[in-house]
Each structure stands twice: as structure tokens, then as C-alpha cells.
Amino acid sequence: MASSLxxxxxxxxxxxxxxGTAAVTCYAPVxxxxxxxxxxxxxVSDGCQxxxxxxxxxxHHDRTKQFRNLAYSFAxxxxxxxxxxxxxxxxxxxxxxxASPQITARVADILPVFLSGYLFVSIxxxxxxxxxxxxxxxxxxxxxxxxxxxxxLLLLILPQMTGIGGTWLSVPxxxxxxMCISIFLIMKEKKKA
Numbered sequence: 422m423a424s425s426l427x428x429x430x431x432x433x434x435x436x437x438x439x440x441g442t443a444a445v446t447c448y449a450p451v452x453x454x455x456x457x458x459x460x461x462x463x464x465v466s467d468g469c470q471x472x473x474x475x476x477x478x479x480x481h482h483d484r485t486k487q488f489r490n491l492a493y494s495f496a497x498x499x500x501x502x503x504x505x506x507x508x509x510x511x512x513x514x515x516x517x518x519x520a521s522p523q524i525t526a527r528v529a530d531i532l533p534v535f536l537s538g539y540l541f542v543s544i545x546x547x548x549x550x551x552x553x554x555x556x557x558x559x560x561x562x563x564x565x566x567x568x569x570x571x572x573x574l575l576l577l578i579l580p581q582m583t584g585i586g587g588t589w590l591s592v593p594x595x596x597x598x599x600m601c602i603s604i605f606l607i608m609k610e611k612k613k614a
Contacts, residue, residue: 440585447527450515451535455592458503458539465496466546474554489551496543504536531589538593541600548603560606568599 469492476484507514515528545564552561572595579587579594 440580440588443524443527444585444588446520446524447515447531450518450520450524450528451531453518454507454514454532455535458500458507459542461499461503462496462539462543462546465492465499465543466550468492469547470550470554473551477555485555489547492547492550493544496547497540500539500543504539507536508533534589535592538596541593541596545596545599545603548607552606557610560610563606564599564603567602568595571595571598 469488472488473485473492476482476488511529511532513525514532515525516522520528545568549561549564552558552564572591575591575595576588579591581587583590
């Protein structure tokens with residue numbers, strides 16, 4: 422399996438590098454797995470929103486930041502736990518969704534690329550909810566649409582440079598960019614205060 426994932430520099434590529442039906446088949450279980458993790462992280466961020474909003478509305482800005490920071494910590498813990506468990510079980514994860522042994526093996530090779538993005542999502546999702554809950558709709562919109570725009574741009578560029586590996590890499594890179602934007606916006610807000 423490992424030899425099929427190496428690119429030898431020639432024009433001839435296997436299904437992993439060239440895409441095609443094998444890539445689409447691999448992406449299905451990866452997206453199912455990712456959806457579960459993203460929903461868990463979204464639950465953390467959605468769950469903290471009423472507390473952040475209430476404390477902000479009451480004028481308790483220190484408590485607002487405490488709730489946000491608690492949500493960051495909890496979301497990061499959830500993402501790290503999920504990343505660890507999925508990394509350890511990556512060889513069996515796709516089989517839960519009915520994938521063949523060949524596809525399960527390929528997903529085991531691809532999944533670590535996607536796992537790295539979960540920690541980035543834990544930060545950006547909480548930040549987005551924090552901005553909405555504190556009446557900073559512009560910053561929240563930058564977070565939401567910025568990640569999508571960055572992903573789109575990366576999907577135009579990276580696969581052209583590196584083949585299907587660039588497609589896989591576009592997702593966590595866009596999530597990393599969203600996290601960096603969220604940190605930048607939080608730091609900018611901190612300087613204003």
C-alpha cells in the first residue's frame with residue numbers, strides 16, 4: 422500500500438495521485454468521519470453561546486472571556502481526544518461505513534491529513550460563536566466565509582501542484598488559516614480593550 426502512495430515524479434500516477442473513482446470512494450468515509458467530529462465541536466461552540474451572550478449582555482466582560490476560554494479548552498480537549506482515537510483506529514475507521522478492505526487501507530493513509538484540522542476547527546468555531554454572541558457580526562462573517570473562500574482558492578491551486586494530495590491537504594490548510602484569522606481577530610479585539 423505504501424508504494425502506491427509515493428509519487429515518483431513521472432507523468433504516470435496511480436488513483437491516489439490522479440483522483441478518479443478511488444479518490445471519491447476514499448473521500449466518502451473520510452467526510453462521514455469528519456462530519457461526526459465537526460458536529461461534536463459545533464456542539465461545544467453552540468453550547469457555550471448562551472452563556473457568553475448572557476454574560477456579555479449583563480456587562481460581565483471578564484466572565485464572558487472566561488466562558489470563551491473554557492469553551493476553547495473543552496473544544497481543544499474534544500478534538501485532541503478524537504484525533505488520538507481516530508489515529509489509533511484509522512485502519513478500521515472506514516470499515517464502519519462499509520468500505521472495502523482496499524479503500525479502508527487507503528483511508529487509513531489519508532485520514533491523518535484530515536485529523537490535523539480538527540484542532541484548528543475547535544478554535545475557529547468557538548471564536549465564531551464568541552463573535553456572534555458579543556455583537557461582532559462582521560468578525561463572525563469573516564470567520565465563516567473566510568474559511569470557505571480560502572478552501573475554494575486552495576482547491577484551485579494545490580491539486581494543480583501536487584495532485585490529489587493537494588485536494589486532501591486543502592481542507593486542513595483552510596482550517597489552519599481560519600484558526601489564524603480567529604487568533605488575529607481576537608488579538609485585535611484585545612488591543613482595543
